[in-house]
Amino acid sequence: MANIFRSLRWRLQLWHATILFLVISGMVGVLSWEISRSHWDTIDEELVSAARLLEGSLRLVPQPILDSLSQDLAMPPGPRLPPDFGDLDRRPQRPRRFDPPGRRDFGPESEIIETKPIESDATVDWDEAFGSYSVPESAKEWEAKLMIPDSLPRQIGRPGNQLYFVIWRIDNSILKQSALQHPVPNPTNEIRNQLRLNRYVAIQRGPYREVLVKGPHASLICVGRRISFEADRIWARQLFLAFAGAITFGLGLAGGWWMSRNATAPITKMSETASKISANNLSNRMNLEGVDSELSDLGMVLNSMLDRLDQAFEQQKQFTADASHELRTPLAGLLATTELALAKDRTPEEYRKHLQYCFINATRMQKLVEGLLVLARLDHQDGSANLEPIALMPILENCVQATELIASEKQIQVHLHPISEKVLGNANQLERVFTNLIENAIRYNRQGGQVWIESKMLGSSIAISVRDNGLGIESSDQAKIMNRFFRVEAARTHSGNGYGLGLSIAKRIVDLHHGELRVESELGAGSTFTAILPAYLESTN
Amino acid sequence: MRILVVEDDPILLDSVAQSLREAGYAVDEANNGSDGFFKANTWDYDAILLDWMLPEMNGIELLRKLRIKKSTPVLLLTARDAVSDRVIGLDQGADDYLVKPYSLIELLARVRSIIRRSAGHGTNQVAVGPLVIDLGSKTITSDGIPIVLTAREFAILELLALHRNKVVSRTTIYDHIFDEDDDSLSNLVDVHVSNLRKKIGKELIETRRGQGYILHG
Structure with missing residues (x-):
């Protein structure tokens, strides 16, 4: 009831x-x-x-x-x-009818x-009443x-x-x-x-x-x-009027029943559709054709929510597939090379080669696992944790130092312009961001290229840009470049070292700093990656 | 038997290629999709080992373009293990599908199987007259007596046996037993065939002048 x-x-x-x-x-x-x-x-x-x-x-x-x-x-x-x-x-009262x-x-x-x-013109037709008087x-x-x-x-x-x-x-x-x-x-x-x-x-x-x-x-x-x-x-x-009223009331009730059924029918249909949608089948959408505007608004909200959910699930699936692919490839190499080495007796040179292969693959896997762990940890971290005022210059100097070796291999010059500002951030995480950006600028550069690191105040934020005159990124790839495991064609061909995680890690860290990571690039002319971070202003604190 | 390996991971490419060579195949290598397609489209390989995720042209695209012209047996090697991926791979024309990481022994068995099936044979044992050729163990017996052959001789006999009662040209033999890095002289084929005749009996391999060789069985 x-x-x-x-x-x-x-x-x-x-x-x-x-x-x-x-x-x-x-x-x-x-x-x-x-x-x-x-x-x-x-x-x-x-x-x-x-x-x-x-x-x-x-x-x-x-x-x-x-x-x-x-x-x-x-x-x-x-x-x-x-x-x-x-x-x-004294007489008994008659019942009133x-x-x-x-x-x-x-x-x-x-x-x-x-x-x-009293009406003045109230008249009686006397002649008619008294015809012969x-x-x-x-x-x-x-x-x-x-x-x-x-x-x-x-x-x-x-x-x-x-x-x-x-x-x-x-x-x-x-x-x-x-x-x-x-x-x-x-x-x-x-x-x-x-x-x-x-x-x-x-x-x-x-x-x-x-x-x-x-x-x-x-x-x-x-x-x-x-x-x-x-x-x-x-x-x-x-009595007749009352009867007619009752009939009208009955008809009205039936009409109301029909009306309320019609009004609630789309809701029933929507809930049926919704019940068919599960985690495994997110592709179903509510059919909003001919549905009243109030309900279609609700349906549209639900549909767009489903779209986002679907997208999130799809991304998760894609991430798992990519991660497994990236892990399986070095694992396949590791297994193949050891199986081959063990198949028969080999010369010491051959053994050395196979061991070298094993080492390279194991290192790749280690880096990949580390990247995934960092991402997993960052994903579970909510913003504003461990943010403190830190000077940028020492961090950037560390980053340049860490990438010196690969820069010298390609004879690339890294120019670091002095930065006096402080930001609110986590030193370790920011070091990872800029090391990543500088490494990319060097890796996807030509022999003898240049890298510039500069800063600029933007209101209460500070924009730190890493600019190179290297290969550049195709405009169609620029939107996807921060997706996990995404690698541009050039990255796949020219470098065996990337996993497509560096930029997603950098983006996640900058997001956690309430900042923004931007990319501008022109194919063949070079790329600029800009991290916009909240500046620490002494006067306000 | 000549095989093309298309794989972008240099270590895996090297290991697979070496393992195939040690099993007696002539192996060509390609480390990207377009190079792989060029080679696959140019030569008649006995089998192609193809990675899915490749730079420049992915494995599925390569397969689709290759199938317009050629029906070379293709073994798809990939880290993509979803059922839907396998279905796509096989439907696009792959003959078999192997998920990374794989064992080299299984890989070799699958290579033998797709080559054998493409030649229309159900088992590894091929009988030609008194000869029984075992494609798996790479051994040969004549009336039960084992005969020792070199890898090249076995490769020529295997090719002739898989296409028995058909004329196989000297060029075809040459293409199938030497890889792209080999620059041996073409009359080496005649030398190997003559050595083979001495071991298995002269009457089995007939020379068709100007056409090639034919194995009667």
């Missing part, structure tokens, strides 16, 4: 699901609120227009008749209810008050006019959902009421106050919706009807 929670794919999916859920449920919530509100608004407007009809009729009734209309007169056949409903509180928005508790049964600001004469006739006419569009009152109404006088005595489907309490002062500011007040009482408007002579008209049919419809729509 821990694996699942650590999986990028699962986490992506989880985030995706959370966000999707919040967005969809928010959308569904807003939509269902909008739907129910628009429904309630329509119902309210219908009720208000019915109330307006009553209001219009009421306006036409003369004041004395209005005053004379008794409650008794106003009572149509149907259940009679007391004007005061103080005992309503819906909770439309914008409600305000008003009493035990009056759950909602919806208000609409004649002025009545008696109070009874007047009273008969105070009805909601049947000609009101049918959609308002569906069968079983008949409109009912109550008209109160200013003192809350009932002016007239229709057959009531449930007890309607007298209006409170708060409702009257609200009607001063608003066109109408809507109240939800259980499954009934009622609208109160102001009538003439400070009367109050309440029109209501049962709205369980509409409530069911709203409920169904909300």
